[in-house]
Amino acid sequence: MTRHKTFRLVVDALLMAIVLLQNILPFLGYIPLGPFSMTLIGLTVIVAGTALGPRDGALIGGFWGLITFIRAFTWPSSPVAPLVFTNPLISILPRLLMGLLAGWLFTWGRRRWSTGNAMRLAAGCAALVNSLLVLGLVYVFYQTPAVATAFGATGNQTLGYVLMISLVTNAVPELLLDVLVAPLIARPLRRKWDQLTS
Amino acid sequence: MSKFIFGRYLPLNSVVHRLDPRNKLAISFCYIILVFLANSLLSYLILIALTLGAIKASHIKLGFFLRGIRPLIWLIIFTVLLQLLFSPAGGHVYWHWAFINVTQFGLINAGYIFIRFMLIIMMSTLLTLSTQPLDIATGLASLMTPLRWVRVPVDTLAMMLSIALRFVPTLMDEAQKIMNAQRARGVDFGEGGLIKQAKSLIPLMVPLFMSAFNRAEDLSTAMETRGYQDSEHRSHYRVLTWQRRDTVTWLIFGVGLALILISRRW
Numbered sequence: 358m359t360r361h362k363t364f365r366l367v368v369d370a371l372l373m374a375i376v377l378l379q380n381i382l383p384f385l386g387y388i389p390l391g392p393f394s395m396t397l398i399g400l401t402v403i404v405a406g407t408a409l410g411p412r413d414g415a416l417i418g419g420f421w422g423l424i425t426f427i428r429a430f431t432w433p434s435s436p437v438a439p440l441v442f443t444n445p446l447i448s449i450l451p452r453l454l455m456g457l458l459a460g461w462l463f464t465w466g467r468r469r470w471s472t473g474n475a476m477r478l479a480a481g482c483a484a485l486v487n488s489l490l491v492l493g494l495v496y497v498f499y500q501t502p503a504v505a506t507a508f509g510a511t512g513n514q515t516l517g518y519v520l521m522i523s524l525v526t527n528a529v530p531e532l533l534l535d536v537l538v539a540p541l542i543a544r545p546l547r548r549k550w551d552q553l554t555s
Numbered sequence: 556m557s558k559f560i561f562g563r564y565l566p567l568n569s570v571v572h573r574l575d576p577r578n579k580l581a582i583s584f585c586y587i588i589l590v591f592l593a594n595s596l597l598s599y600l601i602l603i604a605l606t607l608g609a610i611k612a613s614h615i616k617l618g619f620f621l622r623g624i625r626p627l628i629w630l631i632i633f634t635v636l637l638q639l640l641f642s643p644a645g646g647h648v649y650w651h652w653a654f655i656n657v658t659q660f661g662l663i664n665a666g667y668i669f670i671r672f673m674l675i676i677m678m679s680t681l682l683t684l685s686t687q688p689l690d691i692a693t694g695l696a697s698l699m700t701p702l703r704w705v706r707v708p709v710d711t712l713a714m715m716l717s718i719a720l721r722f723v724p725t726l727m728d729e730a731q732k733i734m735n736a737q738r739a740r741g742v743d744f745g746e747g748g749l750i751k752q753a754k755s756l757i758p759l760m761v762p763l764f765m766s767a768f769n770r771a772e773d774l775s776t777a778m779e780t781r782g783y784q785d786s787e788h789r790s791h792y793r794v795l796t797w798q799r800r801d802t803v804t805w806l807i808f809g810v811g812l813a814l815i816l817i818s819r820r821w
Contacts, residue, residue, distance in 0.1 A: 366715060366718075370714070377719060378730065384744070
């Protein structure tokens with residue numbers, strides 16, 4: 358039993374290292390798309406959720422969110438990051454729920470469909486939830502004047518609008534990427550994890 | 556990639572380098588709050604003086620910092636421009652009318668945001684340049700200790716964090732090695748359109764994750780044969796000590812805080 362506990366700890370640590378690496382090496386973390394970019398870090402979170410379980414997915418997702426939050430202040434990843442991700446609700450919550458959902462949906466779908474289909478479903482929904490939550494929370498916070506002024510933006514509907522369009526154009530390719538690539542990575546890992554824990 | 560200096564460590568032997576990492580982390584955190592508290596010209600001047608003083612004390616050349624900020628400068632300018640162009644009355648309709656009227660307000664606002672980001676980036680870069688990654692992990696773990704009361708497994712998280720930081724360079728080498736090996740077989744990385752780029756990621760990502768998984772298996776076996784049971788009930792080899800210089804930095808910081816609170820426009 359301890360055997361599998363230590364292994365889980367180390368695997369989570371190494372997935373955290375991959376997330377850190379994807380933040381440090383832009384090539385591993387992002388595919389540039391004009392002024393905005395598509396992130397590959399969501400892929401790692403989905404892999405953690407589907408290959409190991411909802412708890413690990415939430416941990417890796419939360420870790421990504423925390424990095425996004427800190428980076429928005431110290432080392433912005435994109436021009437919109439300092440405006441949006443300085444709010445922990447927008448930076449941390451969607452990522453955390455994304456990992457959790459990937460794990461839950463996979464265990465739920467696994468009983469009904471093949472491993473591959475369950476993984477595709479989990480990856481798609483997780484990516485969608487992340488994008489929708491970020492988009493929705495930005496929308497919510499840009500409507501209230503108190504938060505808008507706290508962001509240094511005085512009553513700008515247009516900025517919120519621009520942000521939403523960019524997020525929508527980002528969400529679709531990200532969703533496709535996650536659905537297509539995540540199962541390829543997660544499946545061999547899942548097999549191994551099942552061997553170890555059973 | 557080598558242009559980024561954030562997150563790198565510069566081994567020097569200055570006062571700042573020898574400070575307690577817990578202290579440095581706490582000060583950086585409070586500094587960010589302080590930066591958002593400042594809202595008048597005088598308070599920003601005090602902040603700039605504090606920051607330049609800290610950089611001077613670290614014996615790292617200012618030019619080194621500025622070179623590190625250069626890759627980020629476009630991001631910052633873009634953000635500032637967004638603020639400048641959209642904060643006065645917004646959008647397309649009021650453009651000409653608002654351009655004359657509200658610009659002064661938007662300009663000051665944008666200027667403040669520019670200074671804020673420069674200061675925060677400089678200070679956080681100073682933190683990572685003067686502190687070893689493992690020291691940051693140890694410091695974070697000891698700052699998280701109060702969370703134990705709300706049943707957060709602090710020791711386990713600290714263990715994970717130090718393993719993760721230790722393996723970032725190893726995995727980086729590995730990623731480079733896999734990329735070169737796949738290039739030798741004819742994979743083009745970072746070229747072509749979106750679909751082509753995404754496709755070229757598969758022969759990199761799958762081996763990277765697989766090898767991380769195998770590494771985790773080896774590492775956990777090695778840890779257990781060395782008697783690792785769980786993260787609680789362990790003693791520590793690296794013990795942090797609070798020294799007089801740490802108290803002195805807090806005194807200076809406290810004076811700075813008081814000055815900024817006085818010179819702030821309420």
